[in-house]
Amino acid sequence: MASSSNCLLCLFLAVLATQAPLAIKAQSNASCPQPGLLIEKLVNLTTALNNINNSLLSISDLIEEQCPCVDNSSACFETRFSNFKTALDELIGDVSNVTSSAPSDCPDRTGAVFVATCDGTDVAVVDPNGVIQNGFNTETNVTGWAFYINNVGTYGFDYFRNDPFEVRCRPTPDGMEVLLGSASDDPLTTSAVGRGIFFDPDTGNDYVAITFDNATLNGIYCFNRTVFPVITLLFSYNGDIGGIRLDGGFVYIIDGGRILRRRLNGTDDWVEILFHSANVKSFDVLDNGQVVFTDTSGAVYIYLGQQTFRQLKRPTRDGSCGFSCAINPCDSLIYVANINDPHLEIYNATTFQLVGLLTYTMSNPSPCPSVAFDPTLWYEFVKMNQ
Template identity: 70%
Template sequence: MMFSSNCFLCLFLVVLATQVTLAIIAVPATEAPPPATQAPPPLIPPSSASCPQAGLLLEKLVNLSTALSNINNSLISVFDLIDEQCPCLDASPECFETRVSNFRTALEELIVDADNVTLSAPTDCPDRTGAVFVATCDGTDVAVVDPNGVIQNGFNTDTNVTGWAVYINGDTYGFDYFRNGPFEVRCRLTPDSVEIVLGDDNDDPLTSTAVGTGIIYDPDTGNDYVAISFDNATLNGIYCFNRTVFPRITLLFGFDGVPGRIEVHNGFVYMIDGQKIVRRRLDGTGGWEQVLFFSTNIKDFDVAANGHVVFTDESGAVYIYDPVQRTYRQLRPPTSDGRCGFTSAINPCDSLLYVANINDAELQIFNTNTFQRVGSLTYTESTPSPCPSVAFDPTFCCA
């Protein structure tokens, strides 16, 4: 006795749904190998929400191709049963057997397409190295550019940025910055949140002559450290701005001299002191110690993960200093076009050094391991700033 089409359709859908479920469950990339014509998926390291897995697309494509092939193989027995028990009596396109056959043809075409896409997936795509931010002290526009050269929509700060720090805040990022004339420190916990004034030159123990020179966010305490100088030099030093209760400003470390730009690395705060870079333990033990002494004044610097210090001097040259070997390597000679480096920072995603130059729409990029310039990056199509300040979106990478 022949099954009716409606009844058999229900049976067919039940069988198909079961096979789809089994195929999806049975084909995780780590358990079932891909078809023989495909490259095996890469090993995927653990990931956090703020650090997308490398090779995730190829892994998903392999899983899709394998799952589709398993479904198609399972349909062979179902199709044989239909042909035996419920064959078409005419050439009507509405016949159930014809419709199942058309479905299998479309499925097989989809499998071929999925296999072709998987096999042609590139293995040399650029790493996800994060967005590059460039702020200015003469405006509120912040330029944003992809490291591959795509200028993206920027954003605006509430006031001009003299110096800033960008940091991970959960699955997104926040940034804190200061301005001068008058001096003020601001905090924005997320890109879309309202800016908070953490303190200004009217708040004790500051005075109206406060001039900020550097800022860094300390992830261990959740506070900002800001280097400030005054007309009364006895007040000079690094001040802590509490980001939970404000304005609460305390002197972290006094400094006998004019404090410069600062960085935090491996339990130390590093600071420019004219021709020197000095450091001091954040736990309060010990005093200021010299890291390096150079022949000209230092404009900006950063500390690499391996402890090497990369810096620019007032001539526009770029150097890297190895504190263990006590050796200097020049990454860029002094400039003669007036576009010397204004700020420099290491991208935490790929350890490349980005130098933002005065009145220059291009950032210069250097490899701190090979000591070579590796390229440049145009960050704006507008008039470049005489005081650019470069930072990075830290949520785009696994650093």
């Protein structure tokens, strides 16, 4: 009897092993969820549990024929199997009740939004549904930063500060920071001022836009993240280089009211993408190549191409808004961090409308906030569409 019970137990576990994954299978686009994901997962769970239940019916008949209980002992396999079957039936009923009462408009998880400041070391973290999460602290102030996927399956971030200029690497959220270089390292000088930074996933290095008192030194410099301090000039730029972005193999830069770009591989020269009447503060690039930017008047625009601009926000009287902007890679919503404002403004890039505000801090807001997104969102989005 014991050997027969063991064989049946193995058969029972095999059924569970082949059926259970249906209930817990992750969505391939879990980091960029689609509407209705909660209901979809609950329905999938109900289906999987019913499949398991149906598979157990043949096992129940087999046990009753070949391995029935000879007494009322609770240790008897048939009794234990029957108790499990009853519990499974109750679970299926509970899941059905939960599914029927689940809200259809339940907000989907869309990652994390980070807001750093150049006047402090606190980094605020909030999810796009409005839940303020535990933030973290950097070792020094953050003037500009770059988030990226690292080789341990999570994200890291590198950043620079000014006065004095430094570039730092933090390979994991809770890891130790490394000083990659400073104004005292060759070929930089003490007048170095960082203007923007991006991480190149192909080389694993950081690229920082830097200006100097001697403008002939202005350009984008590569900071080696394996051996440091090793700093080399990537591109020189004869002008007042500003913020930078890497998108689609192109390096984008600000120069006053202009945004220019060139290929990262150096096979072309700088080409003007747009010219604006006011100086550009911050910008980001949409998947379709359109450029979102804020300017010194406090306005927010989308450049649609062919010298066509769409204004999302009018200029303010003091030009104090629109310090930093970034695009959520999952839904292409535009997030704008304003000076001395605890709320992020959210704009729709298709309807050109303000669609909401997101509170990122309950403390005193900063006059120099910079906004960024969890890079794992973009990583999963790219994998999903390959």
